[in-house]
Amino acid sequence: MRSIATWGSEIMETIELVVAGTCDETPRVRSFVLRRLDGSSLPSFEAGAHVDVTLTGDDGQALQRSYSLCGDPDARDSWRLGVLRESAGRGGSIAVHNTWLPGTHVRVSAPKNHFPLAASSLPAGAQHVLIAGGIGITPLMAMVHALRKSGEEWALHYCARSRDDAAFVGELEHLAGQRLHLHLDGGNPARGLDVRALISAAPPGSHVYVCGPRGLNEAVIASAASAGWAREHIHHEFFSTAPLAVGDRAFTVRLQASGRCVAVAADESVLDALLREDLEPLYDCKRGECGLCAVPVVSGEVDHRDYVLSDADRTSGRQMCICVSRVRSGDLILDL
Ligand code: FES
Incomplete structure (x- = not known):
């Protein structure tokens, strides 16, 4: 069964699967085999891909987490996830370990890949x-x-x-x-x-x-x-969002189209500030790796902390990834 859910501002098609089996790979890592309810084939995926999973935390709140697909990409009958139980984490892995039992129905997104193998063949001798x-x-x-x-x-x-x-x-x-x-x-x-x-x-x-x-x-x-x-x-x-850097400061971001101003606290990202204000920027990884949150910059000296923009983009200062990058001084105006 397929349905639509939201992931950030992104409309996400989800697939209902059933936990077909689990295995304790180590004292803290458990693998989960997921299949379609009717046993039919799953979508294909590329090596390095992950799925977004919708969970319910201890407090009843919805949680979204991403887990890599760790089986053979050519196997279409099942997907496998490996989840580390993080007792000091934010609750997602605990929810998976505690509630994903054989027979449990779970909802996951279609596979996404921000970590693919190189698209072109390697030169002779390379690996x-x-x-x-x-x-x-x-x-x-x-x-x-x-x-x-x-x-x-x-x-x-x-x-x-x-x-x-x-x-x-x-x-x-x-x-x-x-x-x-x-x-x-x-x-x-x-x-x-x-x-x-x-x-x-x-x-x-x-x-x-x-x-x-x-x-x-x-x-x-x-x-x-x-x-x-x-x-x-x-x-x-990366597993996690970038830690705050020493000296990060609060600033204001102005959205050119609406003229709206949003305060960004010293300990939050531009993306989180916009989400807090019920704005709907695109994003996915929140780690500066996927490039989905890149937006045009009108003015402001950007402190680039992403891993996706080209050197030319950084030098020109015309774009920034708002999940991790900040402004060095003064305020920021974005073409949003
Ligand atoms: S959300 Fe992926 S780079 Fe910002």
């Missing part, structure tokens, strides 16, 4: 370098399935505290064989993956894909950038 930290393995699982069929070179570096904490590790050993490199640090990052060495050793023309804790993602992005990698060869997905 896809996959780097996962913890539950960040989930989108890379789908990439492993896709790359096994592609004939291209690839390797998977999987960082975890211990083998017992590494979800899907047995399955990955089977799927990836010698291409899997486990980095078990025992909780001491100094014993973990040497990101800089890995990036320097990658053959020219390679692409890197990282999904894990913010520190790992940022280390990979910074190492690849400082090694001169083109931005389009550096692919990443």
Whole structure:
């Protein structure tokens, strides 16, 4: 059954599925197999894609969360999600773990992908370098399935505290064989993956894909950038919104079309300020990765914090991603 729901200001078609099975992959990670109620085929998806899930929190409020599809993209009979139970989180993962039992009906969006594999073939000798930290393995699982069929070179570096904490590790050993490199640090990052060495050793023309804790993602992005990698060869997905930066200040954003002024607090994004005022800007990831919230700038010196705009866009200052970027000084006027 399909129906329409809203996700931010976006109209979202949702699909009703049933939990066909669950499996405890680690003490904190459980996987969920979802099927259509009538057993018919699901929409196809590309490796790296996620679905948005509608949940009910402890207080009865609706929650929306995004989870990567971690099965084989070519399997149309079921989808699989892997969810880390975060006791100190905002309640979404707890709701999934507590209420998604076999037979439970759930509502999810069609797959969306802000973290795809490179669209063009790699040059000779280059490889896809996959780097996962913890539950960040989930989108890379789908990439492993896709790359096994592609004939291209690839390797998977999987960082975890211990083998017992590494979800899907047995399955990955089977799927990836010698291409899997486990980095078990025992909780001491100094014993973990040497990101800089890995990036320097990658053959020219390679692409890197990282999904894990913010520190790992940022280390990979910074190492690849400082090694001169083109931005389009550096692919990443963050779990969370960007933390506030020291010195962030309040400012006012004026919307050119209506003349309306909205105050943006020091600890909120422009996007959240507009949503608070019942305005309806487009958005999805809220992490500066999808580009959906980019809007034209009329005036204001933008402090760009996204990962999607081109250098030319940043230099021109004509656009900004309002989920993460701010204004350096003075106020901001947007062409909205
Ligand atoms: S919502 Fe994705 S970049 Fe802003």
